Amino acid sequence: MQLVVARIGRAHGIKGDVTVEVRTDEPELRLGPGAVLATEPAHAGPLTIETGRVHSGRLLLRFEGVRDRSAAEALRNILLIAEVDPEELPDDPEEFYDHQLMDLDVVLGDGTEIGRITEISHLPSQDLFIVERADGSEVMIPFVEEIVTEIDLEEQRIVIEPPPGLIDESEAEVASARDTDGSTEDADGAGRDAAEQAKGAADDVRKGDA
Template sequence: MTAAKPAKNQLRVGRLVKAHGLKGALKLELYTDDPDGRFVPGAAFTLQVPEHSQWHGETITVREFRWMNQQPVVFFEGVDDRNAADTLVRAILWVDEDEDAAAEPDAWYDHQLVGLDVVRAFPSGDRVVVGEVARVEHFPAQDLLVVKTGEDEVLVPFVAAIVPEVDIEGGRVVVTPPAGLFEELPEAEPTAPAEAETPEAED
């Protein structure tokens, strides 16, 4: 089953990685620069979970947010024990678009990215348009830009090392992909085995 897709006007702000303790707490992986402002009591989030999950199509409300050993931990209303918390592990949290969300650096909505030119930057300084962003796929580990290149699609990990620049106003994203992501690498020529030297016959 696939996970429910967020609406185009929503921003991903966190992922629930594991249950913590016995009272329903969950450790968070943060995708926001303002967790203390985002996860205030009463804040509601849309859940991205697999279709078979009991939380599919549901929203959830923060009861308490705190830092434990420098790790962000959140409690939700109606999630009162570890068993309930376990049902939310790996869920992704989304919020509706608002002015505060739009102001966060390095955070973009899917609809802002779709249609942007994908420009490949080479070590020589050359830049070439190689396609355009067709859609964004969201996974627990990382997001992927699906780049349309002619009749093909290339999955580009949406991480700073590979996508160092997003220019919404300029209508492009700049990529520095590893060799082989956008092109087939030539097959290595097989090397002939070295001929064994035969000892010279003694006189």
């Protein structure tokens, strides 16, 4: 099975290093020195990782044969693809590989459907599920135990308990409690923080390395 594990960003320095947007929860395994990765587009690869290091919270990679800034910049926005055994599972039963979670349905505790996972973004502070809804819009769900309460691989679903404000206003009946007269109660501090964090992370995901 081939899985996207990173996207190459801008060049860093003058010796061929590039920043990468990590799309795997095991970068030390998938993006370590010596790893040979296919690419999208295919004609850009395969690429062999020569060195890797973390700088200012971002992973920097250098590939064999890439020796200057111009060559590194030419790789910008290329996707890095690893060959992964579909039967491979993490040692910890509480951990999951991205490919196990992709396309799972996301529902509330009462069964209300929110959408399906189309992407998992690995940010420095936390991981995010990118969930596509029936109308084509997207919502960002922080992958934290306070929100993601159940992962059922057999049923192919994830159960969430979103704090007020995390789900957008078109789902106000889900996102926030309402008074009997129809007015919306103020979100509590935790809800506001989670919503703001998700929105900020969403901005980061959309901006990428532009």
